Amino acid sequence: MRIDKVVIPVAGMGTRLLPATKSQPKEMLPIARKPVVQYVVEEMVDQGLKNILFITGKDKRSIEDHFDRDPELTQRLSEAQDLEHMEEIDYESEGVRFFYTRQMIASGSRLPSGLGEAIASAEQFVGDEPFVVGLGDTIIQSSNYSGLVRRMIKSHQRYGASATIAVCEVAEDEVQHYGVVKPKGRGKTDFEIDDIVEKPSVDEAPSRLAVAARYVFNPEIFAAIKRTPPGIGGELQLTDAIRNLMKMGHTVRCIRLRRDERRYDIGSPESYFKAFIDFALSDQKYGYLIRQYIEQRLREI
Ligand code: UTP
Numbered sequence: 001m002r003i004d005k006v007v008i009p010v011a012g013m014g015t016r017l018l019p020a021t022k023s024q025p026k027e028m029l030p031i032a033r034k035p036v037v038q039y040v041v042e043e044m045v046d047q048g049l050k051n052i053l054f055i056t057g058k059d060k061r062s063i064e065d066h067f068d069r070d071p072e073l074t075q076r077l078s079e080a081q082d083l084e085h086m087e088e089i090d091y092e093s094e095g096v097r098f099f100y101t102r103q104m105i106a107s108g109s110r111l112p113s114g115l116g117e118a119i120a121s122a123e124q125f126v127g128d129e130p131f132v133v134g135l136g137d138t139i140i141q142s143s144n145y146s147g148l149v150r151r152m153i154k155s156h157q158r159y160g161a162s163a164t165i166a167v168c169e170v171a172e173d174e175v176q177h178y179g180v181v182k183p184k185g186r187g188k189t190d191f192e193i194d195d196i197v198e199k200p201s202v203d204e205a206p207s208r209l210a211v212a213a214r215y216v217f218n219p220e221i222f223a224a225i226k227r228t229p230p231g232i233g234g235e236l237q238l239t240d241a242i243r244n245l246m247k248m249g250h251t252v253r254c255i256r257l258r259r260d261e262r263r264y265d266i267g268s269p270e271s272y273f274k275a276f277i278d279f280a281l282s283d284q285k286y287g288y289l290i291r292q293y294i295e296q297r298l299r300e301i
Contacts, residue, residue: 003130003153003216006049008040009118010136011057011103013111016268025060027136029266032279036266037063039139045096047149049132053099053125055118063136067091067098099125106236114235119217120225130156130218135265138213139275140166142261149214152255155190156216162250163221163242165196166214168257175205179239181254182206189256196252198232198239209254211239212263220250 014026021029027037044052054063069092077085091098103112104121112118119133132149140148148166156164167181181187182195187209195206215238224245231237246252257263264275280290 001129003132003156004049005051005053005126005129005131006044007053007055007119007122007126007131007133008037008044008136009055009103009115009133010037010060010063011055011112011118012115012137014137014267017266017272023059025063026266027060028062028066029272031139031264031266031272031275032283035066036139037136038066039141040134040136041067041091041096043140044132044134044149045091045094047147049149050094050096051099052096053101053122054136055103055121056100057103057112064098064100101125113230114233115238116225116228116236116241119238119241120222120236123219123222126219126222128219130216133215133217135213137266139264139266140212140214140257140261141264141278142258148255148257148261149216151190152214152216155253155255159192159251159253161192161216161253162218162245163252164216165193165242165252165254166212166257166263167209167254168212168261168263169208170210172202172205172208175200175202175208175210178210179237179242180205180207181209181211183209183254187254187256189258190253191256192251192253193246195246196239196242198237209256212257213265218250220248221245224248224250 010025010027014021017026028035041052056063101121103118106113152164152166176199179196179198180200181193184192184194187207197206221241225241227244228236228241231240242252266272266275281287
């Protein structure tokens with residue numbers, strides 16, 4: 001079955017980036033020239049995925065505005081013959097369709113409580129089709145366009161998995177920030193897993209392969225989410241639901257990021273600053289000047 005639906009969760013609180021995220025979504029923070037979530041949308045569209053559902057929440061309106069048609073701006077850019085910017089905001093001619101739904105909030109709670117809960121909100125949109133999930137706060141960058149999600153879809157269909165997850169190797173002291181997988185066998189580039197653990201300690205981590213913000217799921221994931229109680233931080237963890245999916249007898253596989261692919265999760269101030277610097281340095285027009293500026297500043301400090 002052809003996969004053309006993408007779910008982009010953007011309903012999180014972004015508390016680690018306060019006060020920048022007090023009244024604006026973390027996913028709208030710019031990394032060099034674009035908001036983070038625009039990179040995610042462009043990645044999906046480049047891979048032929050054109051039906052995009054955002055799972056939104058409180059204070060996330062600017063995401064809807066950002067991807068909405070803006071005839072006035074288009075007119076102004078057209079008059080100024082600014083084709084570059086026109087192309088960048090023109091999703092309509094590419095046949096991209098955006099949908100929005102709010103994350104369901106569990107009764108008795110006032111706040112969004114977990115990625116598993118966010119994905120559960122996509123059930124109606126998805127129906128009985130497999131779908132892709134791309135976290136709205138994480139950019140996958142590569143030197144040449146590498147087609148990570150396309151590779152994931154290909155493997156997902158080839159092996160008949162219920163879930164296929166992107167993973168990348170992280171330093172030992174970073175495993176505690178991510179979901180970490182336990183490969184069956186050596187875990188080279190495309191492999192099945194035995195287990196997955198959310199934010200393990202260094203001693204408990206089954207490997208150094210951390211989940212890298214891109215997933216392909218069959219609709220079975222919704223049944224697994226329903227069987228999953230709140231986990232770490234009182235949140236319904238998607239990682240725990242994937243674990244339940246395996247317990248229900250389903251196959252879960254992983255695709256490892258290639259050497260030329262890099263994951264930028266902008267969730268903490270440190271990772272946000274690093275992402276901004278890297279993207280500014282690789283800017284075609286200003287990268288060289290920024291490099292000179294940084295070198296000069298480092299000599300002065
Ligand atoms: P994070 O795990 O970084 O959580 O979300 P967060 O709530 O945004 O940030 P902190 O921990 O408070 O600083 C990863 C992605 O999943 C979405 C977020 O919007 C982000 O894009 N998410 C997270 C949801 O859509 N709903 C949730 O309940 C949690």
